[in-house]
Amino acid sequence: MVLRHSTNEQRLQGSASPQGTHHYAARFHGTAAPGHFREIPSGLVMSSIGIGTYLGEADNATDRSYTESVIAAVEGGINVIDTAINYRFQRSERAIGEALKHLASKGYSREEIVLCTKAGFLTPDGEMPDDVDEYFAEEYLERGILLPEEIAAGCHCMAPRFLEDQLGRSLANLGVTTVDVFYLHNPETQIDQVPADEFRRRIRAAFEFLESAVATGKIGAYGMATWNAFRENVQSPGHMSLAEIEAMAREAGGPDHHFRFLQLPLNLAMPEALLRPNQTVQAKTFATLQAARALGITVVVSASLLQGQLTRNLPKHITQAIRGESDAERALQFARSAPAVVTALAGMSRAEHVRSNLRMVSMEPAGREEFLKVFEQQAQHL
Numbered sequence: 001m002v003l004r005h006s007t008n009e010q011r012l013q014g015s016a017s018p019q020g021t022h023h024y025a026a027r028f029h030g031t032a033a034p035g036h037f038r039e040i041p042s043g044l045v046m047s048s049i050g051i052g053t054y055l056g057e058a059d060n061a062t063d064r065s066y067t068e069s070v071i072a073a074v075e076g077g078i079n080v081i082d083t084a085i086n087y088r089f090q091r092s093e094r095a096i097g098e099a100l101k102h103l104a105s106k107g108y109s110r111e112e113i114v115l116c117t118k119a120g121f122l123t124p125d126g127e128m129p130d131d132v133d134e135y136f137a138e139e140y141l142e143r144g145i146l147l148p149e150e151i152a153a154g155c156h157c158m159a160p161r162f163l164e165d166q167l168g169r170s171l172a173n174l175g176v177t178t179v180d181v182f183y184l185h186n187p188e189t190q191i192d193q194v195p196a197d198e199f200r201r202r203i204r205a206a207f208e209f210l211e212s213a214v215a216t217g218k219i220g221a222y223g224m225a226t227w228n229a230f231r232e233n234v235q236s237p238g239h240m241s242l243a244e245i246e247a248m249a250r251e252a253g254g255p256d257h258h259f260r261f262l263q264l265p266l267n268l269a270m271p272e273a274l275l276r277p278n279q280t281v282q283a284k285t286f287a288t289l290q291a292a293r294a295l296g297i298t299v300v301v302s303a304s305l306l307q308g309q310l311t312r313n314l315p316k317h318i319t320q321a322i323r324g325e326s327d328a329e330r331a332l333q334f335a336r337s338a339p340a341v342v343t344a345l346a347g348m349s350r351a352e353h354v355r356s357n358l359r360m361v362s363m364e365p366a367g368r369e370e371f372l373k374v375f376e377q378q379a380q381h382l
């Protein structure tokens, strides 16, 4: 088991700020293409590509590799770092923590970096314990952090006390006093596990806790990171309405609530967030990306490379429609150029992938006309 405790004094203080992130973008003046850095309503500036830390073995070699990747990413023009407490059993957060320390020693301040994590899935610590049930019983149930009835699908919880505990662990793992974006991780995991009223009650209680965490400065804002919820058809039992969720945030935090981020997959093979009209905002029907824009919610997209599958053998009609020297670049170009997308995440455990994807920093995102070519070409191939 890997244990790492850092006291508040040893942690990097502060959080992403408008001034800090503008300063970060200014470091790349003359090298970053117009449109690579994007300002969101809070004034933060985010890079159009972010580094994700989901995939990979839970071992020391992958830890070191992620640390190297995060350093290379931040040094090269990527200031959005995405993780989750359960990624590689907390090891991804710790690898990022190592990278942040190194970056701080090289003069990159905490204020320049948009640090995002998630909670919801139960996770071991560092490695899979021999007896996983015993681990969760001792670590969580016996200490009253979790009640058995709060666990859904055998793996998921969003009760306030649990979220508070997970946030504390994430801050320690990352070695910081604040995370900028704290997502509820795949809340739809619970949607078919509890009655609809109870599901809403749980979301609302989670939001009340998250508003309190903003008030105490432990998080800058919060959101939902989802897989299916906002891509489903309206009739699907797993579908969620972004407007209803945003209304719950208003109940929890008033008109200036901090539910400001949505993460969901978008890539050449999963275009639903862009194309499926499954959301209603003020009696108008939208696809999720447009709905988020109408509600003032910043969109970060995940799985831009379909977990690596879009980095090779893209069909000719796609390679003709989108600029790029490789299929990886074309796939990233698609995801970051979609309207309303602020940041497209690419998982990169290897620094060689970071260095290759950093070419996108100096390449302009596709304009509307170029972006739409993908669909014209696709239509011809239907």
Ligand SMILES: NC(=O)c1ccc[n+]([C@@H]2O[C@H](COP(=O)([O-])OP(=O)(O)OC[C@H]3O[C@@H](n4cnc5c(N)ncnc54)[C@H](OP(=O)(O)O)[C@@H]3O)[C@@H](O)[C@H]2O)c1
Pocket: 051, 052, 053, 054, 055, 056, 082, 083, 118, 185, 186, 225, 226, 227, 263, 301, 302, 303, 304, 305, 306, 307, 308, 309, 311, 328, 329, 345, 346, 347, 348, 349, 350, 351, 353, 354, 356, 357
């Ligand atoms: N529900 C959720 O909340 C959710 C779900 C999925 C993902 N996410 C977030 O989104 C991030 C991105 O998604 P993902 O990591 O699942 O998948 P992804 O970004 O679509 O693909 C990552 C894979 O692509 C490889 N890769 C990256 N650049 C490459 C290049 N230039 N050439 C060839 N291969 C390349 C990576 O290899 P190496 O690792 O070897 O560098 C990795 O295997 C995640 O890391 C996570 O932070 C969130």
